[in-house]
Amino acid sequence: MPTSDAVCVLVPTLDEGETIGDVVRDFRDAGYGNVLVIDGGSTDDTQAVASEAGARVVEQSGTGKGQAVREAIREHVDSEYVLMLDGDGTYEADDAEAMLEPLWSGEADHVIGNRFADMRPGAMTALNRIGNRLINGAFGVIHGESFGDILSGYRAFTRDSFEEMHLTADGFGIETEMAVECAKRGIATTVVPITYYPRPAGSNTNLHPIRDGGIIFLELYRRAKTNNPLFYFGSLGTVSTATGFLVALYVGVEWVTRGISHEVLAVVAAFAILVGVQLLMFGMLADLILSLHREQLRERE
Structure with missing residues (x-):
């Protein structure tokens, strides 16, 4: 020893x-x-x-x-x-x-x-x-x-x-x-x-x-980002998607109750949802790649 x-x-x-x-x-x-x-x-x-x-x-x-x-x-x-x-x-x-x-x-x-x-x-x-x-x-x-x-x-x-x-x-x-x-x-x-x-x-x-x-x-x-990409990109995607849905909800309520259309906010909501979904998909893909990489390392060891 x-x-x-x-x-x-x-x-x-x-x-x-x-x-x-x-x-x-x-x-x-x-x-x-x-x-x-x-x-x-x-x-x-x-x-x-x-x-x-x-x-x-x-x-x-x-x-x-x-x-x-x-x-x-x-x-x-x-x-x-x-x-x-x-x-x-x-x-x-x-x-x-x-x-x-x-x-x-x-x-x-x-x-x-x-x-x-x-x-x-x-x-x-x-x-x-x-x-x-x-x-x-x-x-x-x-x-x-x-x-x-x-x-x-x-x-x-x-x-x-x-x-x-x-x-x-x-x-x-x-x-x-x-x-x-x-x-x-x-x-x-x-x-x-x-x-x-x-x-x-x-x-x-x-x-x-x-x-x-x-x-x-x-x-x-x-x-x-490199150790748990699903959490990293998933959390960003969740925030972006949730923000987009909240803005979209506000636009919908305003249009139904007051007849006011918020075209710019509607575009922003759609963009936020689209980005959020893409980030979630990217996180899942990155997590899959990381899992395969770790499996290959274990096999080499």
Whole structure:
């Protein structure tokens, strides 16, 4: 069985000077000597504190957590296994072994830490809880998988499985994108219960719930185009068709009750219905093609 020497603990940071030192020391005390902090150009003492605590510190060339993760793994990580977490002190090193065990046993190639299994009081606001539940529910509906907590920042994965993914998100959407890629490419994924703590006093979050939540929802929907085309085009087609029927109903009522004809609205209604039906048909065709493609891949494997 592999040892901790085969693991790189990857910590993307931005202005985490208040917490990063304790995070690095906790993992080094737990036996993980290879701790890589990739920093997004912090204006506080994050880099100095992390280096003093024993981490290898690299400043990313771009911006955003997603870009940092891609750059770190492709250019600075040589280890077979990667344990990724945030540097805000909300995750603990004691959960590392449980996160890595499915990789070492061959049970999975990607592990997600479920924060809701043991979330300490004050660790997440009510708004964030609701948003997380909605996003996880939407993920299950759109992509047909239930990973429990797709927004969790505590991940363990093999380097090979990461290389299989096509990741483009620059910001906090990286976790969502990784979950979608796992579902899309059939990467063996398991969920492990972890403990999630409140951010320590003096530590400021870089997350903007409304803005980042909207970006995540859009990413989920955009990714459905290639993973669940029937949902993607079908939802657009349903909206277009329903809108057309509502406009047509209004035109019909106006003509019957008041004798007013809305020629322009009638044309708009017909166009919306036509486009909607075409989108629905295109979604069904795309879904058929995707199913055949997946079947061929399974046969090759």
